[in-house]
Amino acid sequence: MKLIVQIPCYNEEATLPSVIAGIPREIEGIATVEIQVIDDGSTDATVEVARRLGVEHILVQKGNKGLARTFQAGIDNALNAGADIIVNTDGDNQYCGSSIPDLVRPVVEGQADIVLGDRRPGENRDFSRGKRALQKLGSRVVRNLAEIEVPDAVTGFRAYSREAALSINVMTRFSYTVETLIHAGQRGLTVASVPVRVNAATRPSRLFKSTKQFMSRQVVTMLRSCVMYRPLRTFMSVGLVMAALGALPILRFLYFFAIGQGDGHVQSLVLGGVLLLAGYITIVIAFLSDTIATNRRLTEELLIRMRRLDPAGVSTDVQIASESDAER
Template identity: 45%
Template sequence: MKLIIQIPCHNEESQLPDTLAALPRKVAGFDHVEWLVIDDGSIDGTAAVAAAAGADHVIRLGHNRGLAGAFMAGIEASLKRGADVIVNTDADNQYRADGIPAIVAPILAGQAQLVVGARPIDQIDHFSPVKRWLQKFGSWVVRKVSGTAIRDAPSGFRAIQRDAAVQLYVFNAYTYTIETIIQAGRLGIPVLSVPVAVNPPTRESRLIRSEVGYVLRSAATILRVLVVYRPLQVFTTAALFTALPGVAAFARFLWLYAQGQGDGSIQSLVIGAALIAAGFVLFVGGVLADLVAANRMLLAEIRARLLLAEINRRPPE
């Protein structure tokens, strides 16, 4: 059994030595433990520092693909190197590495194929009240959409079993955390959460530039998740909220027309017709988006089969 611990990085030469020094070289249940660093188009010495600090594999991306792109590049590289389980952690040493045995334990026991480390959100001092609320609300939305019991959806500290890793693919360029959980839920991949500890922050988050930016990014991510994975429900709801006022306006016109006052209420007819038409367009858009979502799932399955065939065809690197 091989465990590969992957770390997506972008300009992390100052953080990497401490992060790598904390990683284990032996984990119960595994014969081999290797470290893989993904250099996401860094312009500093990230790759050289990673190699000097003991990383077994350093993957250099030609340009910055973003966190999600680096994560997926690491997953594919780990699979091609024979990983049975992949642990993903952050380069800023946010997550305590001594939690790795805890997040791989459910996979070794056959209880899950994706395990996400749940941070003690209420006990993290540098999280503002707004950020804590958004973390909890975002996780609640993900639980509803994915059908899983995930407690900390934005957490990047997670373990993925080989068969599950082959099936997951991230379409979101911003972050992989939420989308992989929703995909796992839709694909029937068993998902669990385990509590993990965190280290004090050593620098400001690069994904969260400001409180306002974090709120806007989080809202956009949650909305996009709903539109991508529940398009028919989202567009049907929007269609109803748009069309029902139109029906009311149209009914008002008919009632006034029946009373002989239709000439003075033509605006109700125009507004009602426009809103009903807009509601119909939204509903049709939802049907089309639902078909696109089904096509996306088929493409993801084709990709998984091709990746699995490639992995089985070549010896581990």
């Protein structure tokens, strides 16, 4: 089996050598281990450092595309390079490369399609109390949306089987972590978690400027995922709630109308009618959205089959750095 460890990078020249040095080159059940660096428009010497360290695959984004698109570009290129397993780790040396054998073992043994590196955020004292609480809350929400057990939903340390990687199609720009889990749950993929070791933080996260920004973007991602992957349940729930709320003022009006005081409560009838109409329209949208979602699933199946037949046919907005590029 061939394993490709991919490292999305943005200005990581200082930490990249430590990340690469920690990646084991011999793993039980794996015949070949290769490293892939995806540079997201770095302004430092990240690409030169990767080339000097002998990285087998170097991709250079045309400008800063964001973590999600960088991750997707790496997945596409790793599939094209014939990877049977793809491990994603961070360029800031947050995760210990020595945990990679534990991460890939369930995939090698055929027990899981996706394996998450559990940082045990509730016990990690490097995280603030507020961040630990938010991590727990976020994982609980993702578990409910994806219907899979996930102790650490936003970990970037992950292993994907080839079949799981073929199904990945990230739509957001901010982060792939939550969206890919919800997608995996909807596709019925087996997701497992294993404890992993982490290193001390080398710098603040560049993905978000504050916890508030991180939470707001993750909430938007979750809402978008609900609409994309569970439109019938999402819109139907909203529609039924609106219809139920609309029925209350109408019943109130009918009560007063029955006792001869209806003239003074027409506003209840108007409010109830508006809410009932809005609920009806939302329920109609639920069925239309479910039809669109069915078409999207068929399109995804077609894309997966195309990737199986020709992984190189998937276009990415990247350049593959080579030795000839360095000479020029």
